[in-house]
Each structure stands twice: as C-alpha cells, then as structure tokens.
Amino acid sequence: MSTQSTLKNLIFDLGDVIIPIDLTAPVRNFAMLANLSEDEVMAIWKQFDIIGQYETGLVDDTAFRDHVRKLLKNDSWADEVIDTAWNTVLLELPVERVERIKELKQNYRLFLLSNTSPIHIRRVNQMLTSLNQPTLEELFERVFYSYDVRIAKPSPEIYQHVLTEAGLVAKETAFFDDNAANIESAAKLGIQAVRVEPPMTILDYLKDV
Incomplete structure (x- = not known):
C-alpha cells in the first residue's frame, strides 16, 4: 500500500x-424450517440464483420472500420468519x-x-x-x-x-x-x-x- x-x-x-x-447459517436455518437437507437448499439456491438476483436488484424484498416460500414449498412463513433466517448470516x-x-x-x-x-x-x-x-x-x-x-x-x-x-x-x-x-x-x-x-x-x- x-x-x-x-x-x-x-x-x-x-x-x-x-x-x-457465516455464509452457511441461512442455508442451515432454511433447511431446518423446510425440513430439507442443507445440500437440497443449497442446490435450490444455485439452480434459481436466488441470492444473485436479490443482490443485483433484479427482485425486491417481496419477490425475494415469495421466491423463498415457493421454492422451499411453504406459503405460511411470515416475512419476519424469512428475514430472521436470512439475517443469521450476520454475526x-x-x-x-x-x-x-x-x-x-x-x-x-x-x-x-x-x-x-x-x-x-x-x-x-x-x-x-x-x-x-x-x-x-x-x-x-x-x-x-x-x-x-x-x-x-x-x-x-x-x-x-x-x-x-x-x-x-x-x-x-x-x-x-x-x-x-x-x-x-x-x-x-x-x-x-x-x-x-x-x-x-x-x-x-x-x-x-
């Protein structure tokens, strides 16, 4: 420098x-919520590029949450549930x-x-x-x-x-x-x-x- x-x-x-x-924390939390394995959640993340779309503004908060509900097959999750799991990345x-x-x-x-x-x-x-x-x-x-x-x-x-x-x-x-x-x-x-x-x-x- x-x-x-x-x-x-x-x-x-x-x-x-x-x-x-902790980049793995949201995967762990969503896996527990959806009763899926971490590998299954990670595969879904990668296949649909959920994070990439959200972090480049292609989808907004509402669309991101709706994508998560749809792909993890749980329409009943409140916004707060998704936000809390998503924020577990932050220590x-x-x-x-x-x-x-x-x-x-x-x-x-x-x-x-x-x-x-x-x-x-x-x-x-x-x-x-x-x-x-x-x-x-x-x-x-x-x-x-x-x-x-x-x-x-x-x-x-x-x-x-x-x-x-x-x-x-x-x-x-x-x-x-x-x-x-x-x-x-x-x-x-x-x-x-x-x-x-x-x-x-x-x-x-x-x-x-």
Whole structure:
C-alpha cells in the first residue's frame, strides 16, 4: 500500500471486513424450517440464483420472500420468519472496527462497497444503532450496494462506477475485501487492493493507515 501522503480514499467491503459473517447459517436455518437437507437448499439456491438476483436488484424484498416460500414449498412463513433466517448470516458486530473507521474519517474519504441485500443492510443498521453507532449511510461518505448499482463484485464495472461516481483516482484509493476475486478485479484498475485474511482482521490492516 502507498504511503499516507498518496493515499486519500478508503473503500471497505462489509461482510467479513466490518461485520463477521457465516455464509452457511441461512442455508442451515432454511433447511431446518423446510425440513430439507442443507445440500437440497443449497442446490435450490444455485439452480434459481436466488441470492444473485436479490443482490443485483433484479427482485425486491417481496419477490425475494415469495421466491423463498415457493421454492422451499411453504406459503405460511411470515416475512419476519424469512428475514430472521436470512439475517443469521450476520454475526456479532465488533464495535472497535466501527470506532477505528470513525477515526479514519478525519484524514480520508471513506466509502462502502458491498454485495448485499436490503434486508441485510437494514439489520446491520439496527445493530449499529443498538450500539449507539452511526448507520452505514452516516458512517461513510457514500455507500455502494450491489442491489442499488445492479452490478456485483467482482465485475470491473462496479469498481469503475465507484471511482467515477465519487471522483476518485484509483492509485490514491485502497480497497479492503476478504474475497480474492474481488481483490484481483479491483487491482486491475490500479486500486490498491488489500485482502483481509483470517486470523487477521481489518484492524490489523489499518494500523499503519
């Protein structure tokens, strides 16, 4: 990563960078609710690309829930049941990560870029509020959600969209993500892409920033 004198902008992923996630948890929960195996639920997810459609804005909250009810063959599930199972992907939010990001606002322009869904963003903001922290929209200068942009990482178009919309110079910008493909795609545009890999957390990578 460049020295502080040339680094002006920081872009953060959300899942497993700011908030720890368990990608298998929703599958487990929906499997229990539907009395199916986890493999069966995963196969349905992949066959119909439910997550991809939802996270790129092709379907809204209502259509997503209706798809889940139809494909898992249970018309009686309330919205709250589906939302709760869907949100089990989100683990406890480490408040110290939020505090460090708030400190960085003094010296850098901060942005969020996440492949995500409206249900997840509402839940993360509820968690932040309960911790007396600003919402994501308040914490960052701008947030870029895949369902709003209608493009998902690692597509190069989403990184170019962020650079253009926010008026950023790639070489003056660092991007933190846990996914290797996302990092590789951003780096090809000249962004200083940093992969956050366990057991290290974003706090380790932000020590020298």
